[in-house]
Amino acid sequence: MQYLPNFLFAILLIFGIGFFVKNIKKLYRNINLGKDIDRSDKKSERWRNMAYIALGQSKMVKRPISGFLHIIVYVGFIIINIEVLEIIIDGLFGTHRIFQGFLGDSMYGMLIGIFEVLAALVFIAVTIFWIRRNVIKVKRFWNKEMKGWPKNDGNYILYFEMVLMGLFLLMNSTDIHFQEAGIGNVISQYIAPLFDGFSNGSLHLIERTAWWIHIAGILVFLNYLYYSKHLHILLAFPNTYYANLEAKGKFTNDKNVTKEVQLMMDPNVDPYATPEEGAEETVPEKFGASDVTDLNWVQLLNAYTCTECGRCTSSCPASLTGKELSPRNIMMKTRDRLEEVGKNIDSNGGEFKDDGKQLLNDFITPEELWACTSCNACVEECPVSIDPLSIIMDMRRYLVMEESAAPQELNMMMTNIENNGAPWQYNQQDRLNWKDEE
Amino acid sequence: MNVPTMAEMMAEGKKPEVLFWVGSAGSYDDRAKKISRAFVKILHQANVSFAVLGTEESSTGDEAKRAGNEFLFQMQAITNIEIMNAYEVETIVTCDPHSFNTFKNEYPELGGNYKVYHHTQFIKSLVDQGRLSIKDENLNGKRVTFHDPCYLGRANNEYESPRDLIRRLGVNLTEMKRHKSTALCCGAGGAQMFKEPEKGNKDINVLRTEDALETKPQIIATGCPYCNTMMTDGVKAKNMEESVEVMDIAELIANANDL
Numbered sequence A: 001m002q003y004l005p006n007f008l009f010a011i012l013l014i015f016g017i018g019f020f021v022k023n024i025k026k027l028y029r030n031i032n033l034g035k036d037i038d039r040s041d042k043k044s045e046r047w048r049n050m051a052y053i054a055l056g057q058s059k060m061v062k063r064p065i066s067g068f069l070h071i072i073v074y075v076g077f078i079i080i081n082i083e084v085l086e087i088i089i090d091g092l093f094g095t096h097r098i099f100q101g102f103l104g105d106s107m108y109g110m111l112i113g114i115f116e117v118l119a120a121l122v123f124i125a126v127t128i129f130w131i132r133r134n135v136i137k138v139k140r141f142w143n144k145e146m147k148g149w150p151k152n153d154g155n156y157i158l159y160f161e162m163v164l165m166g167l168f169l170l171m172n173s174t175d176i177h178f179q180e181a182g183i184g185n186v187i188s189q190y191i192a193p194l195f196d197g198f199s200n201g202s203l204h205l206i207e208r209t210a211w212w213i214h215i216a217g218i219l220v221f222l223n224y225l226y227y228s229k230h231l232h233i234l235l236a237f238p239n240t241y242y243a244n245l246e247a248k249g250k251f252t253n254d255k256n257v258t259k260e261v262q263l264m265m266d267p268n269v270d271p272y273a274t275p276e277e278g279a280e281e282t283v284p285e286k287f288g289a290s291d292v293t294d295l296n297w298v299q300l301l302n303a304y305t306c307t308e309c310g311r312c313t314s315s316c317p318a319s320l321t322g323k324e325l326s327p328r329n330i331m332m333k334t335r336d337r338l339e340e341v342g343k344n345i346d347s348n349g350g351e352f353k354d355d356g357k358q359l360l361n362d363f364i365t366p367e368e369l370w371a372c373t374s375c376n377a378c379v380e381e382c383p384v385s386i387d388p389l390s391i392i393m394d395m396r397r398y399l400v401m402e403e404s405a406a407p408q409e410l411n412m413m414m415t416n417i418e419n420n421g422a423p424w425q426y427n428q429q430d431r432l433n434w435k436d437e438e
Numbered sequence B: 001m002n003v004p005t006m007a008e009m010m011a012e013g014k015k016p017e018v019l020f021w022v023g024s025a026g027s028y029d030d031r032a033k034k035i036s037r038a039f040v041k042i043l044h045q046a047n048v049s050f051a052v053l054g055t056e057e058s059s060t061g062d063e064a065k066r067a068g069n070e071f072l073f074q075m076q077a078i079t080n081i082e083i084m085n086a087y088e089v090e091t092i093v094t095c096d097p098h099s100f101n102t103f104k105n106e107y108p109e110l111g112g113n114y115k116v117y118h119h120t121q122f123i124k125s126l127v128d129q130g131r132l133s134i135k136d137e138n139l140n141g142k143r144v145t146f147h148d149p150c151y152l153g154r155a156n157n158e159y160e161s162p163r164d165l166i167r168r169l170g171v172n173l174t175e176m177k178r179h180k181s182t183a184l185c186c187g188a189g190g191a192q193m194f195k196e197p198e199k200g201n202k203d204i205n206v207l208r209t210e211d212a213l214e215t216k217p218q219i220i221a222t223g224c225p226y227c228n229t230m231m232t233d234g235v236k237a238k239n240m241e242e243s244v245e246v247m248d249i250a251e252l253i254a255n256a257n258d259l
Ligand code: SF4
Pocket: A312, A315, A316, A317, A318, A319, A325, A326, A327, A371, A372, A373, A374, A375, A376, A377, A378, A379, A388, A389, A392
């Protein structure tokens, strides 16, 4: 019986981590449903971006208030997790505050002191976040796509963090020995008096309960990530690493199109020639993207990384003028569809069964796609280097090249280019007339 | 106005220093044609040997590409590249950031490798080399704000050349709240220029014009023919055309230098 808590702890840990690993594998599989794209170049520049943007939060601080608060939460979160290591060791081996013996009182006291201060700061920062979302109602958290789950998700995370930080401080406040030793209880010493008059037995009970809920909470949080925009705390790192490094104005040149255009324009190629014996009959590739599997894996990674912060949407000219398009929503819908495809694969024994749906129309409408000015404001704003524009462009390509479904005026514009080399109906012979008009 | 073509130059056995890519707007749009002429005047004043393609010029295909028509874009690109390579073009300058962007970033993979300049970059290099000086008396003290074209700014990180030139005009340059990397689009990009906007509650060019008007400008400076149209329409929508002018930087310089 003596080892029952250790045993229970081990089981909790195994389940918690096991389930997390399972979800991570699924995540990896889903991202790899995307087409290949080579991002293995310029490694040092990629590491540098990751260090600045993900680790250093360089883009977050462009909006100083939320940027500053976010850094507190982020640093607090990472550093306080060192404490989780101690908790795990204590839990598995039935020890209590094992690091105290290791590090000596003064060192340990300093460490826990820092944790306590950070926990309090995180608590305050998270509370301000909550107020920004729910009381001040910062506009970007109230766009049309931020209803239901996305809205709740944002708040759940804040509650989670408040509770975890609260439990951590509670656990320290009710730890009799820790309070008596008086090392590192910089914050908890002010909470401890609340429990004056409690018997040692009940204090111990409260301390143990807080301890257990705290670690269980952390494991639940870990597993909540996969279902939440909070996945960005992990994926921001690979996402900033694999981000596009080219000039933002450079759109990809579709290689399949190049092949066909060159064939068409090469006078030496006989279009009616029968393919050589043995030459592969290649299935013509689909142009552009109508579903998530037509996108590349970086675009899918982008979708899972999106923090739903809405910085993109709050700077998008289309969103700002009431159009249906919202770049954040493009990312959210891509993720929703990818999840749906992943679940479909899971429930059909590892193979996708046509569900009669696709990303285009069922999730993202042409109206949204055609409202984009390709201005790159969303790409510039994103704190984790997501590129919503590339998805919009790939889907436009599908609409135009596979379905000839451009708006009528654009079809006219393109016909003009084909016929007279200008988007308007002017004669190419008049191209130089401007020089003599004054 | 003397605007030689590549064909004429070639017939004389000459090769110009630079190809001036006029672009579809600069060739056909009444407002943008003025920008083309202003730029040519500057080229003449600085004694730049240049030529245009004239009737051999065709759409860059940029609008088609942003609309999703990769086929049409690549057909246009490959045709243009064949012509420019035949003339052994090395350097291109254009007043259109969209042409600038596609030449610079998208043509190389298709076989078109050129040094590409936006006209503000090119004029700045003329000034830096001492081939052109900009007078600062004529516009003295006027309040000017500059609207960053998306395809020059965010797309290619060029924010300074246009500002450098504006400062040389001796004007009072006041920035909008959203400027440089946070500048708001004028609403023309991504082929929007050629279609009606989707339904919403405002036109993008009006919103952007409001940004500009907040700075109480006498002149809104632009560096793109499409931005120019959009901002001009925006100023009209706000009934401010009496007191606010929308001018390309090339026009401002041509005026300043009494060209
Ligand atoms: S590129 Fe398109 S989606 Fe992104 S901010 Fe500009 S208009 Fe909006």
